[in-house]
Amino acid sequence: MLAAATGTEPRAFAEPDAFRVEADLPAELSEAAHAAVLAALATADRYGHRLTRTSEYVWAEISREANVNTTESSDTAYRALLGHTTTCTACRTGVNCPDATRLVRAWRDTRR
Numbered sequence: 001m002l003a004a005a006t007g008t009e010p011r012a013f014a015e016p017d018a019f020r021v022e023a024d025l026p027a028e029l030s031e032a033a034h035a036a037v038l039a040a041l042a043t044a045d046r047y048g049h050r051l052t053r054t055s056e057y058v059w060a061e062i063s064r065e066a067n068v069n070t071t072e073s074s075d076t077a078y079r080a081l082l083g084h085t086t087t088c089t090a091c092r093t094g095v096n097c098p099d100a101t102r103l104v105r106a107w108r109d110t111r112r
Contacts, residue, residue, distance in 0.1 A: 001036070001039070001040035001043075001085060001091065001094075001100075002021060002023040002037065002040050002058070002060075003023070003085070003086065003091070003092045004036065004091060004092050004093050004094035004095075005023075005033050005036035005037045005040060005094065006023045006024065006025055006026060006029075006033070006037060006058075007026055007033075008023055008024045008025075008026065009023075009086075010022060010023040010086070011023070012082055012086075015061075016064075017063065017064055018045070018046075018061040018062060018063050018064055019061065019062045019064070019078055019082070020059060020060070020061045021044075021059065021060050021061075021082075022057050022058070022059045023037075023057055023058055023059075024055060024056070024057045025037075025056045025057055025058060036094060037058060040060070041058060041060050043060075043104075044060035044061055044062055045061055045062055045063040046060070046061040046063070047059060047060040047061070062078065074107070074110040074111055077103070077106050077107035077109075077110045078107050080103055080106075080107075081100070081103040081104060081106075081107050084099060084100060084103055085100055085103075088100065
């Protein structure tokens with residue numbers, strides 16, 4: 001979702017308590033792309049924007065909630081979603097992708 005909105009390749013990191021994705025922002029961002037970035041960030045548990053002298057990027061984190069419902073299947077489901085969205089042409093171009101929708105639902109279900 002961020003790749004399609006920003007036109008850049010997101011960076012993904014697995015941290016001890018969260019999955020983190022960062023995406024560089026282009027110098028110009030259309031109104032539609034801006035809305036798409038905000039929509040993508042809204043799906044995360046935490047998100048933000050970072051501006052330095054040399055770069056500007058957004059970040060999103062999805063928590064690995066420490067509760068009885070968090071299992072390896074949550075990590076597996078998220079990896080499947082991330083792998084799909086970074087390689088799917090529809091997802092990368094901002095087209096509604098039924099596979100991504102299914103994977104998001106499956107991942108969210110594992111986090112409950």
